[in-house]
Every structure is written in C-alpha cells, then in structure tokens.
Amino acid sequence: MISSGKLISRTQISSVIYPGREEDPLRSPETRLSSLTLFLCCIKMGRKRCLKPSGNGKSTRVKGGTDPPDVSLVHVLNDSLSYLKNLKRLCEAKQEAENKYHIENEDDGCWPADDIKRVWGKTQRMKKYSIKRIQWTLVLTLQLIEIPRNDLSCLIEGENISQRCAEQQKNDQMLEQLKAQRENKRREDGLRSPVDMNQACGTTESMKANSEGRFSQSNADLGSVGGMQRSIYIRIPLSAMLHREQTFKVDRVPPVRSPYKLIDGSPEADAVIERRKSYVMSFNKRTNNAKWVYEILNRETLALNCKQQAIFGIEGFGHGYDRGHLASARNHRWCEEDFCDANLNSNITPQHWSLNRGAWSVFETWTRQLSALIRTRNVHVYSGPLYPRDIQMNPLVLQGKTVPSHFFKVIIVENVDGTVEEPECYLLPNEKPKYGTLTEYQRRIEEIEQISGLKLIERQPNVNEDRRITATLQGQDLNKTTRHANIEVRISRK
Structure with missing residues (x-):
C-alpha cells in the first residue's frame, strides 16, 4: 500500500x-x-x-x-x-x-x-x-x-568522472594486452591455415611459456599413441543447453582435424544442471553461489535487442563487494528473457569492486570482441567462483552468499572452419589486483581443473566422426517483438 x-x-x-x-x-x-x-x-x-x-x-x-x-x-x-x-x-x-x-x-x-x-x-x-x-x-x-546505466552515470551529481575515465583507460590497456598476446601467439604458430592445422594435429609444438615457464606443455600431451594421433577434447554441456529446443538438430559432417576439439559433456559428474535461456549452470546450495556457468557467445546471441535498464538503488553486497555476474548481463540482451536470466540471483556472486570493474569487465569485453571476428563461429565461456581456502573456517558471508577467494574464466574459441583454438584460462583473486598485466593471472587448463574439481578436458585418440549441432533460440524483446538467435556447434563423437 x-x-x-x-x-x-x-x-x-x-x-x-x-x-x-x-x-x-x-x-x-x-x-x-x-x-x-x-x-x-x-x-x-x-x-x-x-x-x-x-x-x-x-x-x-x-x-x-x-x-x-x-x-x-x-x-x-x-x-x-x-x-x-x-x-x-x-x-x-x-x-x-x-x-x-x-x-x-x-x-x-x-x-x-x-x-x-x-x-x-x-x-x-x-x-x-x-x-x-x-x-x-x-x-x-x-x-x-x-536511461542505460552507462549514460546514467554521467547524469548523477557528484560522480567522479576523472576516476571513471582513469579506470576505463586502465581497462583499455589490459584489453590491448590481450590483443597483443593473441597476435603474438598466432605469429608463433605461423598463422596456420586450415590445411596447416590438419598437418599440425598430433604434432603440435609445445605452448610458449612465459618467463616462469608456467604454460610449457610437452609434446606428449598431444602426439600419438600406438600410431594413432591424439587430440585434447574439451567438454561443453551442449545437449543440456539445447536439447529441449524444437529446432534442435544433429547432422553428420566430415571430420576436421584440430589439436583441440569439442565434445558434449558436463564438466561435473552427477551435476544437476540448471538451464536458462542461453546459458546453463550448476548451483552450490552450500555457498549459495553457482559452481560454474557455461555460455555460448556469437554474433546473434550478442545482439542488443534489449536496453540495459538503470535500476536505481540496486547496490552491491557492501564491504567493497559488487554484484558480480558470472554470465555477463551485457552478453545476454538478444531477448528480454535472456537479459532477465542474466540478472537472476543465482548468477550473482560477491565480487571485489576492483575486480568487477577491472579485469573481469575486460574479459567480458574480450569475449565479445573475439565473437565479432570473421573467422570465429562461437566463443564458449566457463566462469565460476573458487574457494581454495577452507570455507568452513570463518567464511565471509554477505546476504547469504559465501564470498569466494578467487574466480576462474576459461575462454574457448571455435572457428568457422571447425578448428578449436587453445583455451585461454585465468585465475583471478577476489581482491584488488596486485599485477598490472593479465598474463600474470593466466594458467593452464589443468590447473583450473585441479583447483575447481571440474573435468574440462580429455586426452584420447582422434575420432574420425564429427557432428554439427544446430538450434534456434526464440524470445521477445520489450516491445514483444519475436527475436531469434541461431547456434551452430561442431562436436566430436566420443
């Protein structure tokens, strides 16, 4: 009343x-x-x-x-x-x-x-x-x-514009670092064409390490066993996300040889996967946070068909923690339901303000830029909180949610030619960053598996049978206009 x-x-x-x-x-x-x-x-x-x-x-x-x-x-x-x-x-x-x-x-x-x-x-x-x-x-x-949130900040009296500009400039610098790192990696790999990738499968050179040798990988990881070439297969919960769609379709396609391939499967055994409009998650009732969130980004799922509302009074968790989105709300605006799903409490985690507005925001922008590349079909993203410290010993709980000590992000680029690039994996402490470059937070995918307890990859001989999974998601924008987002993913059969 x-x-x-x-x-x-x-x-x-x-x-x-x-x-x-x-x-x-x-x-x-x-x-x-x-x-x-x-x-x-x-x-x-x-x-x-x-x-x-x-x-x-x-x-x-x-x-x-x-x-x-x-x-x-x-x-x-x-x-x-x-x-x-x-x-x-x-x-x-x-x-x-x-x-x-x-x-x-x-x-x-x-x-x-x-x-x-x-x-x-x-x-x-x-x-x-x-x-x-x-x-x-x-x-x-x-x-x-x-008024969208970004425009609203310019209208609020007392807003520290110079500070926001400095933060944005720092984020731009980190984004340029990611671009330069990707270009250097592609040059080191010889800018392989699809034919080069086929030839390289099974004999991929070791990944270039940084000064600490943190990312070195032996040829034995790929190579061959008993004369059979091997690939690294990356699990994605594709059927859990798309199989209910009426347009879900599976076709056989000629196999494409790539050092990395995608297979349909959950990264967590016996997980109860919760499906949203265009992402899926596994929820941890003990911490009241998602264990992990998986999303598919492409040009259609990133369409801006819904304006980002400026919700007054929606504050953070206090104590210097923002409402951090695991699946970015900015990445889910192709329909109203998708945007609302991204703002569900289950997708929100207490995240230190400097991380949320800094490196985490940069990675969200980076995935959008990767999705916009001509050669990219999809960008598959895993995100989640981590609790390496024993959360039983005096955990910090804000608004019923346990505050994570770290977050992880795994970015997998699937190209239109069917090849899959080496995943980019990052482990970020939930605090003010100590390093000025994002490469300091980069990790091998095996490290993410070990800390998170997830099973993200499998190593096995190449399977000469691929499947093309297609589906069309359907929703409405604020004007009740029907919107569509097409998804096509090439997976290998185990």
Whole structure:
C-alpha cells in the first residue's frame, strides 16, 4: 500500500494511474496500486535481499501462494514499466510535456537529458500534491528508468568522472594486452591455415611459456599413441543447453582435424544442471553461489535487442563487494528473457569492486570482441567462483552468499572452419589486483581443473566422426517483438 500521510488517498492515486475502467476492465484498483507499489519497490530496492524462509511451496502468482516467484528484479521492473507506460492518463501527460517543450525522442526512445531537466523544472512550480504533478513526476521517473546505466552515470551529481575515465583507460590497456598476446601467439604458430592445422594435429609444438615457464606443455600431451594421433577434447554441456529446443538438430559432417576439439559433456559428474535461456549452470546450495556457468557467445546471441535498464538503488553486497555476474548481463540482451536470466540471483556472486570493474569487465569485453571476428563461429565461456581456502573456517558471508577467494574464466574459441583454438584460462583473486598485466593471472587448463574439481578436458585418440549441432533460440524483446538467435556447434563423437 502506498501512502503519503493524510495528503493523498488511495482513491486519488488510483485516479492518477487509472482514470477509468474502460481503459483496462480486467484490473481492479487494488491490482493497479500493487503494480505501482512493485515499480517503486524495484527503484528503492537496496542491500536487503536475503532470502526469507520458504512459504507454502506456491508462488504468489498462484492464489493462496506465499513464495516469491523465480524471476529477477529486472523482470519485475520491466513488467511494471510495461504496464505503467500503457496507462492512458500517463500517455497523455507525456504527450503534453513533449508538445509544451518540443521534445524529440532520441534513437533509444529516451528524452534528451536537458529536456528531462526542463520538465522537472516545470514540476517544481506545480502544486506539490496536485494530480498533474504526480502524473508528470511518474512520466519523468519512467524516462529516468529507461536511461542505460552507462549514460546514467554521467547524469548523477557528484560522480567522479576523472576516476571513471582513469579506470576505463586502465581497462583499455589490459584489453590491448590481450590483443597483443593473441597476435603474438598466432605469429608463433605461423598463422596456420586450415590445411596447416590438419598437418599440425598430433604434432603440435609445445605452448610458449612465459618467463616462469608456467604454460610449457610437452609434446606428449598431444602426439600419438600406438600410431594413432591424439587430440585434447574439451567438454561443453551442449545437449543440456539445447536439447529441449524444437529446432534442435544433429547432422553428420566430415571430420576436421584440430589439436583441440569439442565434445558434449558436463564438466561435473552427477551435476544437476540448471538451464536458462542461453546459458546453463550448476548451483552450490552450500555457498549459495553457482559452481560454474557455461555460455555460448556469437554474433546473434550478442545482439542488443534489449536496453540495459538503470535500476536505481540496486547496490552491491557492501564491504567493497559488487554484484558480480558470472554470465555477463551485457552478453545476454538478444531477448528480454535472456537479459532477465542474466540478472537472476543465482548468477550473482560477491565480487571485489576492483575486480568487477577491472579485469573481469575486460574479459567480458574480450569475449565479445573475439565473437565479432570473421573467422570465429562461437566463443564458449566457463566462469565460476573458487574457494581454495577452507570455507568452513570463518567464511565471509554477505546476504547469504559465501564470498569466494578467487574466480576462474576459461575462454574457448571455435572457428568457422571447425578448428578449436587453445583455451585461454585465468585465475583471478577476489581482491584488488596486485599485477598490472593479465598474463600474470593466466594458467593452464589443468590447473583450473585441479583447483575447481571440474573435468574440462580429455586426452584420447582422434575420432574420425564429427557432428554439427544446430538450434534456434526464440524470445521477445520489450516491445514483444519475436527475436531469434541461431547456434551452430561442431562436436566430436566420443
């Protein structure tokens, strides 16, 4: 129930957001007020998001239910926004303001910042609790909510722009390091063509080590056994992610010889895999964090069909920890459901602010850039938290979630010619970084396996049988327009 003391009654508020039953005869005044309440609560929602004890096992979307529905706050906000934006009286107030100040919407559908300020200035001259001021203020609030997060930071008073610019410059430098490292690796490998890759399979040279020799790998890792050539097979939970799609299809294709290949399989034995719109995860109830998250990125799954909402008041975990996404919300905006899935609490982990806004953000950008390359078909990404220290001994728990000591990221590039590149693996402490270069955090995939307990790779003789898995994901954007994302992956049969 929304209240402003004795100055505004429920009837007055109802008349503001719903002037007549002919507008929506299916919703009662109580339901309309609940929508506005939800909308305001999403704006005000702050740090107190600990899970309450479960209720009667039924969602509140069902009559008599007391449990919260399994949706993100972003989904709640989008639904409330969609409802409010279609109310006749608010649409009329918006049109009145646009006509009065000759406002033209920008490309993203939002008002320019100066026009928002003009309309706000006008509301300051209206009677404080007049119906018109309430309507115009709601219109302004809807406009502010629509501003993407990146643009909003420039409008917030007191924002330390110079500090943000310095952070961005540092991130750009780390991104350039990754690009240079990749180019050097390709030059060392002789910029192999598909034919060169076929010839190299089974006789791949040792990986170039850094000054500490941390990444050296013997030829015996690949090589041949009993005259049979070997490859390193990387597990990806592809069927768990796509097999429910109606468009799921499997075709035989000629084998492509590559030092690395993909096979369908979970990295964790007997894992209960939770499927989202375009990523899958295994959840750890003990830590209340995901064990690992797997996602497929390509040009279509990275399409920007949903704007990133600026949710006011959504703060971090406190104590210097941000709400770190394992599957980046920025990488999942091809449809509204996908974006909402990326903001589910199960995908959020306490992450030190310097890591979240620094190296972790750089890796998210790096995977998008790799996906945009012409020769890239897909970028497969594993992300997850680690607890090398005994979490039984006084673990730090924030909002019901155990704070990890480290995070890992495994990036696997699958090319359009069917070859798979050597995985990039990183182990990052959940603290302020001590090193200036990302190469200091790079590890071999065997090290990630050992620390995480996951089984990511297998070494076995080459299998001369490949499969092409295709599926088309379907969803809707905020305007209820149907969107599609096509996925095609080449895997080897065990």
